[in-house]
Amino acid sequence: MADRPLPPPEVAREWLETMTLIRRFEERAGEMYAKAKVGGFLHLAIGEEATIVGSVRALRETDYLISTYRSHGHALARGTEPERVMAELFGKEDGVCRGRGGSMHMFDLPRRFMGGYGIVGGNLPLAAGMALACDYLGTEDATLCQFGDGAANQGTFGETLNLAALWRLPVVFMVTNNQFGMGTSLERHSAVTDLFKRGEGYGVPGIRCDGMDVVDTYETTCEALRQAREERRPVLVEAITYRFRGHSMADPEEYRTKEQVEQWRQRDPLTTFGERLSAEGAVPEQEREEIDRRAIETVDGAVLFAEASPFPAPESLYDDVYVLGDQVQGWYSIDERAAGVQRGEDIGP
Numbered sequence: 001m002a003d004r005p006l007p008p009p010e011v012a013r014e015w016l017e018t019m020t021l022i023r024r025f026e027e028r029a030g031e032m033y034a035k036a037k038v039g040g041f042l043h044l045a046i047g048e049e050a051t052i053v054g055s056v057r058a059l060r061e062t063d064y065l066i067s068t069y070r071s072h073g074h075a076l077a078r079g080t081e082p083e084r085v086m087a088e089l090f091g092k093e094d095g096v097c098r099g100r101g102g103s104m105h106m107f108d109l110p111r112r113f114m115g116g117y118g119i120v121g122g123n124l125p126l127a128a129g130m131a132l133a134c135d136y137l138g139t140e141d142a143t144l145c146q147f148g149d150g151a152a153n154q155g156t157f158g159e160t161l162n163l164a165a166l167w168r169l170p171v172v173f174m175v176t177n178n179q180f181g182m183g184t185s186l187e188r189h190s191a192v193t194d195l196f197k198r199g200e201g202y203g204v205p206g207i208r209c210d211g212m213d214v215v216d217t218y219e220t221t222c223e224a225l226r227q228a229r230e231e232r233r234p235v236l237v238e239a240i241t242y243r244f245r246g247h248s249m250a251d252p253e254e255y256r257t258k259e260q261v262e263q264w265r266q267r268d269p270l271t272t273f274g275e276r277l278s279a280e281g282a283v284p285e286q287e288r289e290e291i292d293r294r295a296i297e298t299v300d301g302a303v304l305f306a307e308a309s310p311f312p313a314p315e316s317l318y319d320d321v322y323v324l325g326d327q328v329q330g331w332y333s334i335d336e337r338a339a340g341v342q343r344g345e346d347i348g349p
């Protein structure tokens, strides 16, 4: 397919800047994980930058975005400060969730980035809820819900698409088809590998985009959002992409060959877009180096910020957790500050 025309140079440059920032951020996050600065899991989206930036840039500021555990890039693209994203990875107080969420649970309410979810497919019903709220309140806001090819096999996929079509909700479901659900390839986990066709039986039309091409992803997502917003019906977009790194940091990658990875790397979205911008005179090569240098500097600053931020105080452990009353801890929690273990039945009003 012929390349779609580039957007105006200043727009294209900003896309390249954001994609570069995500790449450099993810690389450094991986290094920090290896140095045990990051606890829990860490899922990198290196290789998926065009899918992230192309789709997020199609959103209005008032639209909602919801993603998965692989969502540092989504937060960055939505405008969350890199310092606060890195501090969250470090489990520090200045993180976006005050260090309580970690890598899998980014969240930025003012920017309408509704997270970061560890449960595969768990974000689809939530997205339908957001779209229902927008509809109910009579706004023109839409929701973009991103999930992986593996998640398309979850029951929540069918349940949510059915309801969204029935209630004509303004939501775009984007399946980020990076070819694998952990160590299981698309061909091994799915009978129908044209994932964009999966919604048809539920009344959700599908379109496909090249998720390695930021321009194609942007244009396709814009059209899907337009339909969702104006025609009041959900759309399923399949973005074809690839993750260059393992599923998470602990992945021996025995399910794919080095040759396959190398083949996809030839289509590295950052390199191909950067080279195209230079070839078409939008961003000279020298300026691309400058963009890269600035991204590295920003990430350096984010690491210093995260290092300097304090860990949450131990006594804040029970802050913001679900409780049954104003003062009373839930029966399932053990309040170490209390004299005895509280199980609810012996707690007064």
Ligand SMILES: Cc1ncc(C[n+]2csc(CCOP(=O)(O)OP(=O)(O)O)c2C)c(N)n1
Binding pocket: 068, 070, 118, 119, 120, 121, 147, 148, 149, 150, 151, 152, 178, 180, 181, 182, 247
């Ligand atoms: C309900 C549920 N089942 C299983 C898991 C374990 N798990 C974590 S990631 C993952 C693979 C999901 O793959 P995909 O949806 O393609 O997303 P990707 O990791 O490729 O971005 C699985 C099975 C989980 N987190 N939640």
